[in-house]
Amino acid sequence: MCPERLLRTVPHEAENPIEKSLREAFLLLQNQLKPPFPLTIPFPPEYSQLNHAIAFGILAQPHLAKVHLTHLHAIVVDGYEIFTSILLKLCNESFSRLLEVPKCQLLWVCSMLIHISAEKIETLFISLMRQITGGDFSESNLWLSVEVLKILSNNWDWLVEEPIVLSSALYVYLKLLADHFRLGGSFKLEELKRMEIDFCVKALREHFQLSMHIGRDLVRILQDVTYIPEFKDIWKDLLFDPKSFQVSEFSSLSNLYWRRTPSHFFLLRISPQMESQLRFLLTFVKWGSQKRYQAWFVKKHLYWPGSESMISDIVRFICCVHHPSNEIIHSNVISRWAVIGWLLKSCRRNYYEANAKLALFYDWLFFDEKFDNIMNIEPAMLLMINSVPQYVDITHMLLEFLFLLVDNYDVHHREMLAGNVSASINLLLRKGVVHSLDPLISCNSISPALRERFNSFLPALHLCCNKKVNEDETSTDI
Incomplete structure (x- = not known):
């Protein structure tokens, strides 16, 4: 039986190449994706194809996702690099077309990959953050904002060890907060705003040295949220009490002005x-x-x-x-x-x-x-x-x-x-x-x-x- 699709399609449209490669690998190897798993280490071409098959299984079969992930743990020999690269390609090229179940599964497996320090997991999370659209208050976009932020907040220790992800997340959620805070509405939106405020304040107060990686544009985006009470206090301290951030390299805003913002931050939005x-x-x-x-x-x-x-x-x-x-x-x-x-x-x-x-x-x-x-x-x-x-x-x-x-x-x-x-x-x-x-x-x-x-x-x-x-x-x- 052919498994569910991963991507939305329109009539008479050819199958997406990424989905096609994942599906074909799954259909070819589906008999090997059930316990007991073989103990032999596959050769490189077979290993790559097995990663594709497992990726499809995790995304398309949520009821068997834990089994497929256990299989992946058993065969991995490259620090999960091929597997993460598959997800990264799918995210970069086809995220907006993912159906609801595969999209939920993608976020779930990403959170699992954090716990095992998978190769390229930081790049994958940055790609996920790029999928959150500014000024878009649709239910699906707000859902993505919430889910990515939940994963990041629940993995704070990992986040601190990955400065590029922490500073990128701060940049993204300060920008999103400036959009969201002006909008009144549902309980879910209010909950998201509270999460964004807590996350950004924690990053700025507890890890300002990592926040400074953003450079001069940190000042620009902070000015968009200074009307929010929690950020009024931060802005006041930036101006008049810089020592409160306990960073030796920071004694005034001019220390940020002279830091050129690395170009990858501008790609985040x-x-x-x-x-x-x-x-x-x-x-x-x-x-x-x-x-x-x-x-x-x-x-x-x-x-x-x-x-x-x-x-x-x-x-x-x-x-x-x-x-x-x-x-x-x-x-x-x-x-x-x-x-x-x-x-x-x-x-x-x-x-x-x-x-x-x-x-x-x-x-x-x-x-x-x-x-x-x-x-x-x-x-x-x-x-x-x-x-x-x-x-x-x-x-x-x-x-x-x-x-x-x-x-x-x-x-x-x-x-x-x-x-x-x-x-x-x-x-x-x-x-x-x-x-x-x-x-x-x-x-x-x-x-x-x-x-x-x-x-x-x-x-x-x-x-x-x-x-x-x-x-x-x-x-x-x-």
Whole structure:
């Protein structure tokens, strides 16, 4: 008898290759999957196929899952690496299509693999967290949020020994909490919010040194939850009592500002499917063809209420993770700055638009060319420059926001922020990302106050050259 399916399918659709390989292995070896199990160690090809068969059995037959797992324990010779890799591939490529029973079984077996310290289990959990969609309040998405958090909370000792998982979970659940806390509703949602608060507070209070692995973006995402009472106290201590965290490397927020956030954190709020589609858009789609791909992307990922919260995460991904080659930069492929401009115009509420603009300019505030990547700050400058001819309102809006950030983001470090913004502009000029700032300096559609303020950030050499050009033009006119 053919066992149940793992994935949802539509009529006339070919069977998914991953499911097909698992099913075929199960059907071929199903007579070997019942006790008593043979004591012989299988050869490598047979061992791999047996792992596939057991994986299918665990996912499709919950009533026999413990038997299959016992079988796996009996034959394992590679630290469970092949088995975990199978689950990881399924999670990365097909999680959204998993049926309810296989999805529950996947989480169950993942929790079991923690207890035996299976190879790649930390990577598998990070993949699971990437499947939790921001701004999505559907029952299935909230269920996944709860179940993953339960497993993590129930395995705290393991979590502390895996700093990458702890810091990743903190990043994910701070972002989710910012979405969930604004939403009133069911008892289940209230329970989830309480779990998220407890988990994040515990991580920050008891393991701040591990939390610091997030780097400067920890400050950015914490600011989204400071209105929650428990985080008001944490924020107050970050500002005025940093010693309370008992970390020698932390004496003020500036210690976080100078820590560049590793790129893998920005992938946490982008599902593998969304990542591949964004990379396709930014690698193959030509100018003039982008609108239909953008419309398709919105329909796929940004159509539900609350999905705007993901736009800031997408902007951070584009700025800090997707760095195209020179060949693509000089081709007819749509530029990163143009996609970000489209995303900004997609924001319907001021709060989400402000978050997206902060995501765009964030590295400008703390940029150090010794440690930071110029590609992180390039899109904002190119968006301002290239919007001048037809969309000067975008240029005006971004300049206004940048100056607002410098003046108000951290008043105690205002001079430092201004210096970093000036250094960012200087580097973009020196490296030839922009050959001239004249479109910003001389555009009459930009208010004189904004142009004058922008001039204050320019390197002295550029100002001298600009002044000489103006003098030459004046003398020619005379």
